[in-house]
Amino acid sequence: MIDLLELKKIGVQFGDKQVLKDISIKFQPGEIIGLVAPNGTGKSTLMNVIMNYLPPNQGKVILNHELQYSSKANEVKIHQDVSMMPDQSDLYNHVSGKNHLKIYQEMWNSDPKLIDDTIVKLGMESYVKKKTGTYSLGMRQRLCFAMQIVSNTQVMLMDEVMNGLDPTHVELISQILLQKKAEGKTIIIASHLLENLEQYADRIFFMKNGELKLVDDVSPGFSDNKVTTVRVSNFSQELLIVFKEQFPELAVQTLPNGKTLIDVKEQDTITLGAITQYLIAQRLTDFSFGKLTLNDLYSLEYQQS
Template sequence: MILSVRDVTKSYGKDPVLKGVSFELAEAQITALVGPNGSGKSTLLNIIANLLPADTGTVTVLGSSNKDTKMFRHVSFMQDNIVLYDYLTGYDHLQFICEVQGLSEDQLLAAAERIGITSYLRKKVKNYSLGMKQHLLLAMAIVNQPKLLILDEPLNGLDPTSAIRVRELLLSLRAEGTTILLSSHNLAEIDRVTSAILFLKNGELIQEDLAAFEQIRYQITALPLEKALQTLETAGIPFEQADGNLRFLEKACTLDRVLQELTQQGVTIQDIDKNISGSEERYRMIFGGGAKADAPAEV
């Protein structure tokens, strides 16, 4: 077992934040921690990383107590960019980690190249954009090739291209055997990397496999549109028309059949967009129809 959290409680004064939280993470999986702002996600992550003491309960990492500082040779925790120093360069930050953990410069440069920060590695952090800081934090988190990677809002401040790269990185790390626990308010991206989600509500944990709630929706741009509409209607395929595009759920009909019906009638397919949803639907069921995923700032 990579991570075991047992009956963890935490209160601030008379206000309970975590009420007997328990869960386990096995090897090579990505699990998301989701909840409204103030639900205690960051508190829980800080307790796991032994940066904050729990009132009661235990946390075991790689078979040892999380209070054993040796765990950080195999565990990384990516926090908010407030941990960065404006007057140091990205290289300085990575070099400090490498010196503490006995890592080589080759490992430093490999992490920087993998994240794509080599072009500004020698610049001071005060000149970094929010996205550049997020990239540096990711490089700092993977430089020691951790077995357990804990990420607090890793997609915060990233443009769509960078978010795609981070998603691909997470999937690649999982394939290499890294177990990942991440908190995020970006439910769309969560759906793309995992269906294992821990919902935190009123200090209690709701553990879900979202396979039962997952929906895959396709949007197709096809010409001529009128012919495409007539073809799908004749074939009895349920669809929606929006902004000149065709939309349908995979549960209603497979993409292969839709494409086959259209191409057989001489319809040209210009573009296909795939959207996976599941966490948002379940989030609304748990937290209410008007609920929104949390903002980055959090207790």
Template structure:
């Protein structure tokens, strides 16, 4: 289990992580969602020990960043998604995969199997300087798979990928979860993230403002158009106005009488509405727009 215990990290007067406490279990895919500059990458860098918090600590299976020996042991268990700028243009994709497999002493996943799994056979033996942005992005993901660590940190792994490759990597992520990997992934592709993540953490003001459990039964929300006539009908009923000109109403916060009266009025006035579980996109709009 990976834990963040009361972690505080500030840049000058700006506190990015504010007494953050989190627990992540093996066999989970955890999504991180927030606007740029609100702590996603910072959180991953703290886990990787690229940034040292002013307070608190990171712990994995009893290991902490307390000395060089423990740090080396932790870095054998955690691999982060590399930047494309970290790739060596004069080396081939296969060279990069072998390098990561050797660095993390991976004897389980063979490089040839990874190349086949991620459909890289037609270009993996070319020098990386000839790769497109999408090919480099897929190689960076394949390098993490080659490391085969128990914990994988993926920051915007889907960037620059076409829909076919987004689907391919999503399927591989699900396979890695079946292998009991703990995967922490930041992504702006919210619908895609919701399709495979177990939990999605919405970050803001140094805290987790929502821990969205994807597979749990969700509360139903009423969606209805945002115009003055509808707002007059709602009266004092609380709603969230979304950027797509729709209103989001938590039906569980209404009494049966309030809900029944409101729906009756909407029906009589032929105003369309729908009930649905709130989506990750809805929550993003709710928290950040």
């Protein structure tokens, strides 16, 4: 059983641009990690470093406390336990989906029963024997995910796993990810579907300026299910100025989508009642109490970028 995957002081530089900066982190068995950032900020680069597709300028990838990419033989050993979900461009259009799965099962010497089991779980029976050149975008994406599952490695890397999938299949794959987590797999996912990622990821990191920032460090208490925020629609600048004068102790931020967030996590019920009365008096009836969402934090973190 693999204990963990560790990155130690990983740095990657392209010309004058520092893409990854001194990243050190440990990924545990039975853990789903979410990576969140705009395109071009290093998510794919980090995954390519973990796979040794891109050797870093500095630092080490360490598996099970000792195994490193120090030789070709070690790379083969690591890739027996660490795999990356194939891209749709990796599919052979003249080969059937089932034969793609057989290729992956044989490459990783996994249980052949996983092939039919995965086909059934993903609802691929009606088309899996057809050539992949006939597949839709969603069918191709399901096949790529199925290939990753059939490899059955201890560590699985997935870049935009939900790309092109309808809500039903997004939910289906989410359930399979949770099942793999329960089996003790380490799963690292880069995704733009933040609401979905928030439902199943154990730790979520923003990538910014070449660094990983844990969401709970960006917003302490983010993972707690407590009321922390009032979300208000159509808050005009004039009313916002008056509000800030009346409640100077409250942090207020307006997102690019026009929603205004009022931070109330340290406030008592008297203050919450006063805020409610103010909003109703100003006819701002489209508001709700809740917690910050991952989408909110993403907007706040990157709106100045």
